[in-house]
Amino acid sequence: MNILECKNLRKEYVSGENRISAIDGISTAFEQGQFCAVTGQSGSGKSTFLHNLSSLEKPTSGDIIYNGKSLLGYNDNQLSVLRRRRFGFVFQSYNLIAELTAYENIVLPIMLDRKKPDEEYIKRIIEVLGISERLEHLPSTMSGGQQQRVAIARAIANKPTVLFADEPTGNLDVKSGREVMELLRQIIKEFNITLILVTHDMNVASQADRIITIEDGKIVSDTSEPAEKTENSGITSGKNAETLSTGEQ
Numbered sequence: 160m161n162i163l164e165c166k167n168l169r170k171e172y173v174s175g176e177n178r179i180s181a182i183d184g185i186s187t188a189f190e191q192g193q194f195c196a197v198t199g200q201s202g203s204g205k206s207t208f209l210h211n212l213s214s215l216e217k218p219t220s221g222d223i224i225y226n227g228k229s230l231l232g233y234n235d236n237q238l239s240v241l242r243r244r245r246f247g248f249v250f251q252s253y254n255l256i257a258e259l260t261a262y263e264n265i266v267l268p269i270m271l272d273r274k275k276p277d278e279e280y281i282k283r284i285i286e287v288l289g290i291s292e293r294l295e296h297l298p299s300t301m302s303g304g305q306q307q308r309v310a311i312a313r314a315i316a317n318k319p320t321v322l323f324a325d326e327p328t329g330n331l332d333v334k335s336g337r338e339v340m341e342l343l344r345q346i347i348k349e350f351n352i353t354l355i356l357v358t359h360d361m362n363v364a365s366q367a368d369r370i371i372t373i374e375d376g377k378i379v380s381d382t383s384e385p386a387e388k389t390e391n392s393g394i395t396s397g398k399n400a401e402t403l404s405t406g407e408q
């Protein structure tokens with residue numbers, strides 16, 4: 160089942176005379192429980208794609224369909240409820256609150272939503288992430304890898320259906336990065352979470368069920384597409400993607 164879809168998604172940034180097509184007509188769908196890596200060169204539009212797909216940013220045009228429902232009619236409040244209850248976010252910087260302990264950071268979004276944390280579930284994710292010993296620690300007393308594991312626990316504490324991650328191992332050394340990836344994979348499998356993960360690290364991308372490559376705001380290859388679409392060079396696949404998006408206008 161497709162949990163999340165986007166149709167002809169576009170995002171333009173205008174600054175003065177300049178107009179940048181950061182996302183240039185992307186149509187794709189993500190299955191529940193799938194781990195999809197999004198790769199591409201710096202400036203290709205990976206983060207913009209993630210932000211628009213997750214409604215952190217408003218697309219210029221195009222539709223996003225979550226669980227069979229178009230988000231076009233959703234107002235800002237409905238979108239923020241959707242993000243809070245159904246989506247999780249992990250970024251390159253951990254964004255933990257310095258004054259709060261690891262445990263307080265993990266349950267904060269749930270408390271802000273005036274919900275009661277599911278203690279059993281939280282206990283389980285803390286166990287999987289191996290941070291039981293660190294729960295009373297402040298972020299400043301934890302290593303980068305530990306902080307990122309707390310950030311992951313916080314991102315999934317609300318039992319999201321889709322986890323969006325933007326270079327989650329970007330600030331970590333190779334060993335911690337590998338550990339964080341292993342834990343992420345274990346967690347999405349155990350809790351059937353869809354993971355859409357931006358990375359420029361092919362070692363990380365190769366662990367995914369599916370790899371999407373973005374170039375100039377377009378999908379130029381997608382390993383879930385039939386072979387004839389992706390077996391060619393990026394240039395030919397790029398043409399395919401272009402034809403697709405113009406065809407849908």
Ligand SMILES: Nc1ncnc2c1ncn2[C@@H]1O[C@H](COP(=O)(O)OP(=O)(O)OP(=O)(O)O)[C@@H](O)[C@H]1O
Nearest residue numbers: 172179181199200201202203204205206207208359
């Ligand atoms: N807020 C913004 N205002 C104007 N232009 C932007 C904005 N955000 C992104 N862009 C532009 O959109 C394009 C895509 O940027 P994006 O951040 O999505 O790239 P990226 O693939 O994530 O790159 P990186 O790998 O370096 O993180 C770039 O040309 C960038 O300069």
Ligand SMILES: [Mg+2]
Nearest residue numbers: 205206207325
């Ligand atoms: Mg980026």
